[in-house]
């Protein structure tokens with residue numbers, strides 16, 4: 001991964017003094033009292049077909065000091081509802097938490113102490129460089145607007161970003177930059193479906209999603225034109241079920257040759273997340289794994305945690321050599337019904353799709369796949385894309401009873417509902 005050096009916060013914008021059009025202070029939401037802002041935010045979730053989303057940046061870091069500069073385009077800065085001098089938008093700015101306020105500085109001087117800062121993009125293609133100083137991160141580039149405020153003992157940094165630009169950034173952060181175009185299209189549709197289904201995940205905190213694994217990893221603007229193209233080629237497309245509801249876009253790294261019914265992992269059945277045989281992932285990197293434990297440990301575990309009759313030698317021998325050729329839910333046939341997912345958790349296994357084989361004083365878990373196995377199998381989908389399958393074929397293979405639809409048409413059908 002390429003990291004920019006600090007000097008990339010160049011001063012070529014310092015000379016840019018052209019006056020930009022003033023924006024009405026009323027356009028800056030941060031001047032409103034927090035309760036009113038929250039109310040308007042919640043209202044907007046239900047009244048608008050949102051094309052921008054508020055992403056909580058640096059969510060896992062507790063930032064107290066960040067620096068920001070313009071990478072491209074034009075910005076105006078608002079501090080507590082007042083527009084700052086135009087030329088400052090071309091400076092390198094530092095925002096540092098002190099007490100319950102944000103001390104704002106350029107390289108040369110202190111500008112003041114504020115509660116809310118907004119960097120408003122005046123052009124759609126405007127981007128900002130953001131670097132967290134405390135704690136330290138590399139430089140990341142973000143599209144559109146940045147909103148900085150105080151959240152108890154840390155800065156709250158939000159990126160108000162166009163949905164499609166956000167989706168492209170998530171695809172790069174979550175899928176890397178070495179996959180096929182059709183796989184990026186699959187990921188774009190799934191990332192978009194996920195975020196639209198989870199717009200109020202952080203509503204009580206005043207934003208839509210965070211940039212960590214809790215929601216979807218987002219490290220800013222994509223640098224890969226192929227990802228940008230794939231997102232654009234699937235613009236506004238989402239996956240819905242037969243009731244036109246956005247589906248749960250769950251996925252795993254590798255299903256080991258067969259995906260799992262949602263109810264077998266989470267207890268709740270859905271029409272879309274059904275077990276399918278998958279031959280596309282069986283030669284991929286995470287197709288197989290092994291883990292060895294002592295017979296003694298295995299015996300103690302079964303006896304102490306599950307009251308397995310380990311002293312019955314005939315019964316215990318079935319626990320030393322148990323094969324699983326197709327996906328099963330339970331380890332034991334003996335009334336005990338030990339959930340495979342419990343064994344997976346207790347022994348930190350990569351999946352529940354394993355057989356047990358005795359080898360002298362050890363038992364070897366011979367496993368297949370990586371992850372819970374529900375939904376799309378990433379390595380299988382990557383291989384399908386490589387073999388020439390299209391994104392609708394890939395999505396329809398892993399998710400059942402789905403419709404891939406433009407979300408604007410979805411609104412039309414929903415409005416037509418009685």
Ligand SMILES: [Zn+2]
Pocket residue numbers: 201202209210211212214215216
């Ligand atoms: Zn989150």
Ligand SMILES: [Zn+2]
Pocket residue numbers: 254255256257258259278280281282377379380
């Ligand atoms: Zn698979």
